[in-house]
Amino acid sequence: MLLPQSHDNRSFFQPSAFLLIGIPGLEAVHGWLSIPFCSMYSLALTGNCLILLAVRRTPSLHQPMYYFLSMLSLTDLGLTLCTLPTTLAVLWFDYRRIAFDACLIQMFFLHSFSVVESSVLLAMSFDRFVAISNPLRYASVLTNSVIGRIGMAIVTRASVSLFPVPFLLKRLNFCPEKIQLSHSFCFHADMMKRACADITVNILYGLYVVLSTGFLDSLLIALSYGLILHTVMGLASPQERIRALNTCVSHILAVLVFYVPVIGVSIIHRFGKHAPPIVHALVAYVYLIVPPVLNPIIYSVKSKHIREAMLRLLRRKGQS
Template sequence: MPTTLAVLWFDHRLIGFNACLAQLFFLHSFSVVESSVLLAMSFDRFVAISNPLRYASVLTNSVIIRIGVVIVARATLSLFPVPFLLKRLNFCPNKTLLSHSFCFHPDVMRRACADITINILYGLYVVVSTAGVDSLLIVLSYTFILCTVLGLASPRERMRALNTCVSHILAVLVFFIPVIGVSMIHRFGRHLPPIVHALVAYVYLMVPPVLNPIIYSVKSRPIREAMLWVLRGKCQS
């Protein structure tokens, strides 16, 4: 966000190479963390719907802490080699212009004047082993959830069970659609105008964090009530 705002507000279009690598590492690490969190939330929904009486005994505080540690470790270990794989490359002065206002791995590695086969293969491995696996497991969990919901006798109970998953499903779509879009445009849309690349990149960067609070505040009654309470307090003061 700082470099994006610097470009948009102050027309500052330079970034150091090491700073670019650090930004790239954290950007993609946080994407892996978010994908993993969405997978953990799908498991949470599966346990809550398929076996609600054992929910508290399955998802204890210690289990949740271990899940969080695994998520952070997975993201760190997956992305740790990426800056070093880029640092070994030679970059030509006439190819250092990036397509976005932030450092994105496919965009940076294609600015190198060297063989980037290893970078492409490792980047593909990271995408498949994180977002690819997570999306498949999320679909699998919702398949089990749907089977459980269809086994409920009352239509009202079915709607109530499905209603608890709406926010999570929307969050999954808001995250994965921009990720797929920016990945596909870097792979197959090289002939497209630069404005298209920039627009898709901004959607990838901005849309999930902007829409997630709206998604959860609309569906969650406690959050809605808390927001209204805060707004009433400000209006009265």
């Protein structure tokens, strides 16, 4: 039951739960739609776990590039596990209810992992810049302690950036008739639109987080590749240039896989008010599910060392 709460002696309504939705207009085939969703979740979990195991069990992969790849895989696992329970609950069992506080927690971790992924991609671009511009000092610059501090800074940045968001939502007066969200998981933009109150502070803080994380990171990644190209153009032979750029292909693809859906979600939420609900839902699913599915495929295809390590793991599993 959705109960109003008292707040400063004024009428204040905060729902005890929100109602989630699967794919609007396709409720009758949610059972069938759960098959591709289960397949994608399985691919994401299996692929990223294999990368983590491959890096851990292969001494030759104990290098900065692969440590950052492990961070990316951990982040993708977090993103996948954030949305998996509620999405499959809606598609399998039509269980749409999520407690208000549980929704806040899911929203916090979902956006935090997104910020972490953006930061890890930035760190990986720095890794490629150091490897190409100053290969002789690569190992001395990116030591294990430096990589550990970068990882801690990334997690701290995401946590601090997103920490105020649940409290900004908690203070809002919500509309009793607007408790149905637009997805099978909790987005900040989606939740705040259910309020019957001034959400200017939420909008401004959300914009600040986007600009200070994803937008800033994308600019710095672009700057890193500008410097990388400048360095590569100074190499003597075309073969050296191709070899240097080839080490960046996997990262460039991972950046595109992450940022293109992020831009799509931002545009839809800000300018797509009249777009069909199914468009909002599909863009959000692409943003949250496709990168964790594709990143292991990209790195296993483009990196011979990762591919061989993963195949060795699979052969050992098959023999056991």
